[in-house]
Amino acid sequence: MYRYDQFDHQIVAERVAQFRGQVERRLSGELTEDEFRILRLQNGLYMQIHAYMLRIAVPYGLLSAAQVRMFAHIARKYDRDYGHFTTRQNIQFNWIKLPDAPDILADLATVEMHAIQTSGNCIRNITCDEFAGVAQDEIVDPRPYAEILRQWSTFHPEFGFLPRKFKFSITGASDDRAAIAVHDIGLAVVKSDQGEVGFRVLVGGGLGRTPVIGTEICPFVPWQDVITYVESIVRVYNQYGRRDNMYKARIKILVKALGIEEFRRQVEADWQFTRGGPCTITPQELDRVTACFTAPAYESLTDIDIELDALQSDNKAFANWLQRNVKPHKVAGYASVVLSLKKTGIAPGDATSAQLDAAAELAERFSFGELRATHMQNLVLADVKQSDLFALWQAAKSLGLATPNIGLLTDIICCPGGDFCTLANARSIPLARAIAECFDDIDFLHDIGEIDLNISGCVNACAHHHIGHIGILGVDKDGEEWYQVSIGGAQGNDSSIGKVIGRSFSFGQIPEVLARLLTVYVENRYDDERFIDTVRRIGYEPFKTNVYATPVEDDKELAGIDYELLKVGVPYDMPYYSPRF
Numbered sequence: 001m002y003r004y005d006q007f008d009h010q011i012v013a014e015r016v017a018q019f020r021g022q023v024e025r026r027l028s029g030e031l032t033e034d035e036f037r038i039l040r041l042q043n044g045l046y047m048q049i050h051a052y053m054l055r056i057a058v059p060y061g062l063l064s065a066a067q068v069r070m071f072a073h074i075a076r077k078y079d080r081d082y083g084h085f086t087t088r089q090n091i092q093f094n095w096i097k098l099p100d101a102p103d104i105l106a107d108l109a110t111v112e113m114h115a116i117q118t119s120g121n122c123i124r125n126i127t128c129d130e131f132a133g134v135a136q137d138e139i140v141d142p143r144p145y146a147e148i149l150r151q152w153s154t155f156h157p158e159f160g161f162l163p164r165k166f167k168f169s170i171t172g173a174s175d176d177r178a179a180i181a182v183h184d185i186g187l188a189v190v191k192s193d194q195g196e197v198g199f200r201v202l203v204g205g206g207l208g209r210t211p212v213i214g215t216e217i218c219p220f221v222p223w224q225d226v227i228t229y230v231e232s233i234v235r236v237y238n239q240y241g242r243r244d245n246m247y248k249a250r251i252k253i254l255v256k257a258l259g260i261e262e263f264r265r266q267v268e269a270d271w272q273f274t275r276g277g278p279c280t281i282t283p284q285e286l287d288r289v290t291a292c293f294t295a296p297a298y299e300s301l302t303d304i305d306i307e308l309d310a311l312q313s314d315n316k317a318f319a320n321w322l323q324r325n326v327k328p329h330k331v332a333g334y335a336s337v338v339l340s341l342k343k344t345g346i347a348p349g350d351a352t353s354a355q356l357d358a359a360a361e362l363a364e365r366f367s368f369g370e371l372r373a374t375h376m377q378n379l380v381l382a383d384v385k386q387s388d389l390f391a392l393w394q395a396a397k398s399l400g401l402a403t404p405n406i407g408l409l410t411d412i413i414c415c416p417g418g419d420f421c422t423l424a425n426a427r428s429i430p431l432a433r434a435i436a437e438c439f440d441d442i443d444f445l446h447d448i449g450e451i452d453l454n455i456s457g458c459v460n461a462c463a464h465h466h467i468g469h470i471g472i473l474g475v476d477k478d479g480e481e482w483y484q485v486s487i488g489g490a491q492g493n494d495s496s497i498g499k500v501i502g503r504s505f506s507f508g509q510i511p512e513v514l515a516r517l518l519t520v521y522v523e524n525r526y527d528d529e530r531f532i533d534t535v536r537r538i539g540y541e542p543f544k545t546n547v548y549a550t551p552v553e554d555d556k557e558l559a560g561i562d563y564e565l566l567k568v569g570v571p572y573d574m575p576y577y578s579p580r581f
Contacts, residue, residue: 044115301333426474
């Protein structure tokens with residue numbers, strides 16, 4: 001993985017010192033909160049309902065064991081013993097005290113991490129396929145390009161104050177696992193007929209108030225020119241993006257207003273002045289960065305399908321885990337393993353300090369000391385010997401990291417919601433818990449098959465509910481928390497935006513609504529057909545009709561949860577969230 005050079009160390013150290021001075025001035029009263037706000041946001045520090053939240057950058061999701069141990073240290077010393085992994089492959093800590101923030105950033109610098117550009121109207125953390133470098137369907141490893149783009153975008157003097165935040169995602173595989181279609185700029189590594197490497201570029205994707213699937217602006221940009229080309233895109237946006245209305249300030253609005261042809265024309269016009277200029281990537285620069293992503297010392301092995309089959313026949317739980325959590329690897333005798341952060345009863349994406357320490361140890365023991373954070377809010381050990389899978393499963397199971405639900409209904413993507421976020425209309429975490437407890441049957445989940453369920457507490461869509469096969473959005477209805485349900489969303493090569501099925505529901509109605517949706521699916525699916533494919537084949541109406549055919553019972557004792565707590569605004573006493581205050 002990439003290691004800091006002297007410049008990186010210097011600039012991060014100077015940033016920490018600068019922010020320490022800013023915090024001291026805020027604490028002394030020299031800076032007002034309004035004056036301090038932009039300064040703290042530039043360092044990833046948000047003000048939420050109960051405390052400050054610090055968002056730490058995890059570039060393209062790649063982590064060392066030492067960095068994960070630092071997360072554990074921060075959770076223990078500065079937070080309430082846990083951290084929350086996000087859909088941007090970052091990690092957040094929700095209970096930060098302002099005087100501690102500079103110390104946390106100083107601690108992070110010792111393991112080559114920071115919180116720069118995790119907030120603000122700038123180019124945010126660049127996300128990537130979590131299986132980059134090991135996937136069987138990979139065309140080219142995208143991580144060196146992701147790192148080059150990270151270095152280009154960090155403290156870019158022209159793009160520090162864009163009309164709104166700006167997000168990149170990149171994939172190097174034939175199967176898009178990085179959701180590039182719903183980013184401001186999505187990049188897919190491709191090869192020409194002559195074998196030349198380049199990028200297919202999508203622009204104007206995004207979720208939030210106006211969900212949009214990105215549009216192809218160029219089918220092939222040579223790799224040498226990718227920085228100059230995307231720089232022209234951002235420059236046109238910076239010049240013409242709206243600054244008078246934050247809700248209409250994203251690049252997707254500009255692309256829609258101009259039309260893709262006119263937007264492309266303006267980008268091409270700008271690009272003619274910069275193409276071949278100083279930001280052109282040279283072979284020497286690509287080689288320098290690529291050297292940071294050399295393959296680990298793989299052993300010469302063969303696949304052990306027969307041995308694994310024998311272990312599966314004797315242990316159904318292990319078989320379920322192999323089926324859902326273990327992914328193919330491009331090197332014979334190895335596999336990639338997803339550590340589930342979706343155990344029933346736990347807020348999706350949360351990990352305790354003990355789990356973080358243990359995950360670091362598992363990485364050192366089984367996967368060359370590296371982990372990946374996924375935009376699905378799980379962790380990945382990318383390079384595990386197949387012969388170690390049983391031992392890894394046993395160890396992960398004892399830590400609560402082996403729930404065999406990856407890609408299934410209870411692998412819920414969930415934002416912090418109204419328990420923490422000042423923007424949320426409704427709570428996400430208690431609803432995710434209720435759903436998980438209602439459908440907590442592994443055999444049932446495996447029979448139902450792959451379903452993406454995403455829950456956002458507000459229209460900002462931090463949990464990407466628009467592209468969930470089933471999406472749930474918290475809405476405000478006469479001062480109470482209600483939930484809007486959509487179906488038909490999807491990410492990947494065939495991305496789509498879900499369609500709202502009708503009027504909203506109360507908290508207690510949602511699991512029954514899900515049950516009714518699943519009933520239609522089971523009654524109409526073909527053999528091995530996924531939920532999303534059934535929706536696309538038979539349309540929305542059968543699902544809508546069944547959901548609204550009779551009144552949906554509002555079960556206020558659903559899953560053993562005291563529903564009244566939700567209405568009076570008292571947080572649920574969930575594991576890893578107590579004490580709250």
